Amino acid sequence: MSVTHRLTAPAPGWTATTDVVVVGSGVAGLTVALNVRKAGLRAMVVTKAVLDEGSTRWAQGGIAAALGEGDTPEQHLDDTLVAGVGLCDEEAVRTLVTEGPDAVRRLIATGARFDRGEDGEVLLTREGGHHRHRIAHAGGDATGAEISRALVSAVRVDPDIELIEHALVLDLLTDAEGHAAGLTLHVMGEGQRDGVGAVRARAVVLATGGMGQVFSATTNPAVSTGDGVALALRAGAAVTDLEFVQFHPTPLWVGPDAEGQLPLISEAVRGEGAHLVDADGVRFMVGQHELAELAPRDIVAKAITRRMQEQGADHMFLDGRHFGAEMWEHRFPTILATCRAHGVDPVTEPIPIAPAAHYASGGVRTDPRGRTSVPGLYACGEVACTGVHGANRLASNSLLEGLVFAERIAADLAGRHAAGELPERTVDVAAARAARPVPLPPSEARAEIQRLMSRGAGVLRSAASMADAAAGLALIAEQARSHVAEEKPADPRVETWEAANLLLVATALVAAAAQREETRGCHWREDFPERDDAHWRRHLITTLAASGDPVSTPEEQ
Numbered sequence: 001m002s003v004t005h006r007l008t009a010p011a012p013g014w015t016a017t018t019d020v021v022v023v024g025s026g027v028a029g030l031t032v033a034l035n036v037r038k039a040g041l042r043a044m045v046v047t048k049a050v051l052d053e054g055s056t057r058w059a060q061g062g063i064a065a066a067l068g069e070g071d072t073p074e075q076h077l078d079d080t081l082v083a084g085v086g087l088c089d090e091e092a093v094r095t096l097v098t099e100g101p102d103a104v105r106r107l108i109a110t111g112a113r114f115d116r117g118e119d120g121e122v123l124l125t126r127e128g129g130h131h132r133h134r135i136a137h138a139g140g141d142a143t144g145a146e147i148s149r150a151l152v153s154a155v156r157v158d159p160d161i162e163l164i165e166h167a168l169v170l171d172l173l174t175d176a177e178g179h180a181a182g183l184t185l186h187v188m189g190e191g192q193r194d195g196v197g198a199v200r201a202r203a204v205v206l207a208t209g210g211m212g213q214v215f216s217a218t219t220n221p222a223v224s225t226g227d228g229v230a231l232a233l234r235a236g237a238a239v240t241d242l243e244f245v246q247f248h249p250t251p252l253w254v255g256p257d258a259e260g261q262l263p264l265i266s267e268a269v270r271g272e273g274a275h276l277v278d279a280d281g282v283r284f285m286v287g288q289h290e291l292a293e294l295a296p297r298d299i300v301a302k303a304i305t306r307r308m309q310e311q312g313a314d315h316m317f318l319d320g321r322h323f324g325a326e327m328w329e330h331r332f333p334t335i336l337a338t339c340r341a342h343g344v345d346p347v348t349e350p351i352p353i354a355p356a357a358h359y360a361s362g363g364v365r366t367d368p369r370g371r372t373s374v375p376g377l378y379a380c381g382e383v384a385c386t387g388v389h390g391a392n393r394l395a396s397n398s399l400l401e402g403l404v405f406a407e408r409i410a411a412d413l414a415g416r417h418a419a420g421e422l423p424e425r426t427v428d429v430a431a432a433r434a435a436r437p438v439p440l441p442p443s444e445a446r447a448e449i450q451r452l453m454s455r456g457a458g459v460l461r462s463a464a465s466m467a468d469a470a471a472g473l474a475l476i477a478e479q480a481r482s483h484v485a486e487e488k489p490a491d492p493r494v495e496t497w498e499a500a501n502l503l504l505v506a507t508a509l510v511a512a513a514a515q516r517e518e519t520r521g522c523h524w525r526e527d528f529p530e531r532d533d534a535h536w537r538r539h540l541i542t543t544l545a546a547s548g549d550p551v552s553t554p555e556e557q
């Protein structure tokens, strides 16, 4: 039997039972829950905070689908393949773009209200990398909030979807055949389901979102700590493409010790003519690219980071003072209010900005039905790697991916249920006990992990920067192990479990990024500035060794 690992935690004190347990309540998790219900299966959604606390609610631009006149799935496929720089799985992309338009129509039928023109048709806009107007949006720039509102309303009225909020999922439980049979979780709150418990289920779906919190600067909310990827690795599943993290060039910089989610200063501000300048007021994008500040996101993020490194600065500036007060108030009221809430007045001063981790293209490897390499364990949304994004995500494809592959998981579960292939499972308690406990780092390790990652494996990477990050991460792991040996381990609690997840995901990400000796998509190596198809037009598959260390193996070409 292969060795698995688990977080150090008390034994479960209570047990609940359902048919399908879904971890996470973003677009992906709630779509799975609503659709398995249609197949007559009971669903339980467990989520770390409140239902709408995830990246979905923050999505601004919209959701991409070939809905417009003259647009076709084939054109959407072409644009997606270009963005993915040779690493997309074409079958997965074809699935996304052909099933996408109807999935969006079903989302509308569920209650999501998209912006419409006077003729009643859904309005479509264009974003970088798309050759057609195909981005549906809601409330202007509040698309994710509307999708979340609609899905949360729909699950709340279904009595056969059980919702457990403030529940942090720890690890997978399996039966004697190694099939997923449930999970362990910690519920914060009062009542029967306090503390660590277990949920028994016929199948488990991970929809835990991204891992932006691995870095000190991120646009992701506090819950995006990569828990699903860490859980999958400990359970013996394969993860892939972890090195491909997309960075946004202009989140608001809120101070050297800032933690948590940073507000976005939208690309539209540059579109209206704001300039990127350094502390001396020099427009450093001029001469770097013919489009200057409006160069592609990746180029802008890279140029800002280079300038910061050259000048030993932790941020640059976006200067829109020439807009004047009236334009700020009418064109960008939300951004103006956000800046002012952070003590910056864009009318009279340049806005401090710095690139931040935005989207994880990689994740738990799945097949087109959402199945992972562990039987009965599924994954969808940002936690999954379906092969759709390859080396970089095309703007607004992520909400669509969450929607389409969540529906496919529900269809697979429904088919298996109808065929009698989804029996109740008995948890193999001996196997759960035999899993090796992972020593927990102290909660303070979170900030150190984030600092190491932003410095060593952020926008610009090199063998030396990643060796530094890897050494720092190894030291944190070593200290956690020695504290266990000295019988003064960190307390098992939410903060230390999250720190352990961040440490594992960060270690795996650095190992993969150090191994990929080329520049491709959103993975930029200063020491290997070219794309190298001969060696690297393939994926790195990461699993955990018996020691608990992540090992990345290049896929056969």
Ligand SMILES: Cc1cc2nc3c(=O)[nH]c(=O)nc-3n(C[C@H](O)[C@H](O)[C@H](O)COP(=O)(O)OP(=O)(O)OC[C@H]3O[C@@H](n4cnc5c(N)ncnc54)[C@H](O)[C@@H]3O)c2cc1C
Residues within 6 Å of the ligand: 023, 024, 025, 026, 027, 028, 029, 046, 047, 048, 049, 051, 052, 053, 054, 055, 056, 057, 058, 059, 060, 061, 062, 063, 064, 143, 144, 167, 168, 169, 170, 207, 208, 209, 210, 219, 220, 221, 223, 224, 225, 227, 228, 264, 358, 359, 380, 381, 382, 383, 395, 396, 397, 398, 399, 400, 402
């Ligand atoms: C600022 C911002 C703007 C964006 N704009 C766009 C856009 O315009 N278009 C687009 O397509 N994409 C956009 N994205 C990306 C997109 O929002 C996400 O990729 C997508 O919403 C992810 O959905 P999800 O369901 O996979 O995860 P999420 O919505 O992040 O939900 C994850 C859920 O898992 C829960 N969870 C996590 N760990 C645990 C655990 N251990 N136990 C229990 N529950 C757990 C969380 O609490 C949460 O409920 C944006 C992202 C950000 C941050």
